[in-house]
Amino acid sequence: MSEAGITLLQAWKSGGSLMWVLAGLSVLAFAVVLYLLFAQRRGALAPRSLLSDVFSKLQTGDHGEARRLCERRPCAFASIALAALDVAQRTPAGLRPDVSAAVETAGAHVAERLQASVDWLADLAAIAPLVGLLGTVIGMYQAFGGIANDLAANARPVVLAQGVSQAIITTAFGLVVSIPCLLFHAFLRRRTAKRIAGLETLAVILQKAF
Numbered sequence: 405m406s407e408a409g410i411t412l413l414q415a416w417k418s419g420g421s422l423m424w425v426l427a428g429l430s431v432l433a434f435a436v437v438l439y440l441l442f443a444q445r446r447g448a449l450a451p452r453s454l455l456s457d458v459f460s461k462l463q464t465g466d467h468g469e470a471r472r473l474c475e476r477r478p479c480a481f482a483s484i485a486l487a488a489l490d491v492a493q494r495t496p497a498g499l500r501p502d503v504s505a506a507v508e509t510a511g512a513h514v515a516e517r518l519q520a521s522v523d524w525l526a527d528l529a530a531i532a533p534l535v536g537l538l539g540t541v542i543g544m545y546q547a548f549g550g551i552a553n554d555l556a557a558n559a560r561p562v563v564l565a566q567g568v569s570q571a572i573i574t575t576a577f578g579l580v581v582s583i584p585c586l587l588f589h590a591f592l593r594r595r596t597a598k599r600i601a602g603l604e605t606l607a608v609i610l611q612k613a614f
Contacts (some may be wrong), residue, residue: 421572422539426574430581437588440521444592449518449599450481450606458485462613467492480518480599483601485512488545492614501614505518507607515600522592529585536578543571 414421442448454477471489479598486501487510489494493500 405574411435415422419539419577420542420570422535422542422574423577425535426577426581428549429528429532429535433525433581433585433588434469436521436524436526436528437592440525440592443521443570444518444596444599446599446602449479451477454479455480455606458592459613462610480514481605481606484603485610486510488610488614504611511603513582514603518596518600522589522596525527525585529582529589530592532581532585533575533578539574539578542570543568543574546570587603 419426454473456471457473458481462466462474467489471486474485474489484507487506491503491506526541539573
C-alpha cells in the first residue's frame with residue numbers, strides 16, 4: 405500500500421470506540437440474514453410432507469390425527485391449520501365447520517410475524533448511519549475543540565487530522581453496514597411477500613378441505 409494509503413487496522417483505530425458498535429451491528433445484521441434465509445424457506449414454512457399428510461387426513465375426516473401432525477411439526481402452515489381445526493372441533497357433528505374467519509385471522513398473524521422479522525434489517529440499516537453520524541459529531545468536536553484549547557494559538561495539524569479522520573471513518577463504516585442491510589431487506593421483503601402469497605393459496609385450499 406502507498407504511503408498515502410491507510411490500512412484497515414489504522415482505520416479501525418481512527419474510528420474510535422464507536423467502531424465496536426458498528427462491528428456489533430454488522431454481526432447482528434449478518435445473523436439476521438442467515439436466520440431469515442433459513443427460517444423462511446418454503447420447506448420450513450410449509451413442508452411438503454406435512455401438507456400431504458394433513459390434507460390426506462382431512463379428506464378422511466380424521467381431524468384428531470391432522471391436529472397431532474401439526475403439533476409435532478410447528479410451522480406457519482401448521483399454525484393456520486390448527487386454527488381451522490379448533491373451529492372444526494367446536495362445530496356440532498353433522499354441520500360443516502366455517503373455518504374461513506379463523507384461517508384468515510391466523511394467516512394475518514403469520515404474515516405479520518414474517519414481515520416483522522424482515523423489518524429488523526430495515527431497523528439496522530437506519531441505525532448504522534446514525535452511529536456513523538455520531539462518530540462524525542464526536543470527531544469534529546475533538547478536532548475543533550483541540551484547536552480552541554491550544555494555548556499557543558497554533559494548533560498542530562495532527563490534532564485536526566485525528567478528529568476529521570474519526571469523522572470520515574465512522575461515517576464510511578456506518579454506510580458499509582447500512583447499504584448491504586438495505587439490499588438484503590429489499591430482497592428478503594420480496595421473497596417474504598411470495599411466501600405469504602403461497603400461504604394464502606394453501607389457506608384457500610385448507611378451507612375447502614373441511
